[in-house]
Amino acid sequence: MIPLAEYRAEHVRLAVEGPVATITLNRPERKNPLTFDSYAELGALFRAAAREEQVKVFVIAGSGGNFCSGGDVHEIIGPLLERDTKGLMQFTAMTGELVKAMRACPQPIIAAVDGVAAGAGAILAMSADLRLATPRAKVAFLFNRVGLAGCDMGACAILPRIIGQGRASELLYLGRSMGADEGLAWGFFNALHAPEELDAKAAALAGEIAAGPSFGHAMTKRMLQMEWAMSVEQAIEAEAVAQALCMTTQDFRRAYEAFAAKQRPVFKGD
Incomplete structure (x- = not known):
């Protein structure tokens, strides 16, 4: 087992400083969409965390002023149209495995959300244990906008437990954006910070948790x-x-x- 401090991520950026590992989605020109490869690598990282001794807390963030715009339209959505039912089930099972890995890894996960967190990006934020955001953060579970159901990657199980059944239903039926202030009032976000302070605040919170048992x-x-x-x-x-x-x-x-x-x-x- 390679320690995470020595792991060389290929599809995301991984930095380990002491007991805190920061995973950064790093395709800022496209608002950090996920690909088949980045889905798989994220899942593998969080699965490996169960055997990791140095890292005590994870921070997941996006680069370039956005968190994650969801699945890449050209690299994921387009190819899915060519798959049969078995192939589609393989994809949805794989995306769900990422959420299961995040929930199963023993370390607390902090999502640092700036700008857009849409689709699978909203799911990543939802699946974290704590969520910090900037005032310009916008979270959208927009699956219905592409003709799909809101029941994606555990959203119907996890989101109501964070913000309540009625509010979750509103977001999942409408696919509308939840603004930062609304997200804070509803309990989705734990705190809001200025964009230039978000990384430092997330690191400070991670350090405080890492210092615990x-x-x-x-x-x-x-x-x-x-x-x-x-x-x-x-x-x-x-x-x-x-x-x-x-x-x-x-x-x-x-x-x-x-x-x-x-x-x-x-x-x-x-």
């Missing part, structure tokens, strides 16, 4: 995912097991010893 963070992310399908009683029982496991870590011991010494704990992830 990574085993505990991974357990939080896992339980946030699993408890969607649980009753409250089942969730309480599952969390009892999860928390007991966290209490076996050295980070839990470090926190107590630091508290007793009136110091700030330094977590190491073990």
Whole structure:
């Protein structure tokens, strides 16, 4: 297994600085659309994260003032028209695998959204754990505008849990853009920052999370995912097991010893 710090990405830009890995979609002349290759590479990166020890947090962003305009019209949409049902199922399964990889990777993911986040770009932002944006951010789940359903890559499952069923229904039926202020008010975005500050704010948030107990963070992310399908009683029982496991870590011991010494704990992830 190649550590992510040594991984040479071909279709996105990957930079690892200490415990934070930043993935940048880097086709600014087209507003950073996804291709078959970039879909696959992103999925592989997030799958590899499960075995990664150095990286504690991911940031995903776009270059050139936009996040991601969705699937490339010429490199994806056009070729799909020539596929049969089996070929189309292979594509939709592959795109869904990216979302599953993002949700399954133990590290928290921060989406830094500037400008356009449309179609699959909106899905990427939705699939992150936290979302920061600029005032010019526009998010659009525009699948119905190209004659498709809003149920793409988990949108009908995940989006209502972020902004509510009625608001999600509005966006998925209309395909309209959700502006930054609206996204903040609805809880889609965690905070808004000036465009020139977005990268630094995302890095600062990533650093703050990375300084925490990574085993505990991974357990939080896992339980946030699993408890969607649980009753409250089942969730309480599952969390009892999860928390007991966290209490076996050295980070839990470090926190107590630091508290007793009136110091700030330094977590190491073990």
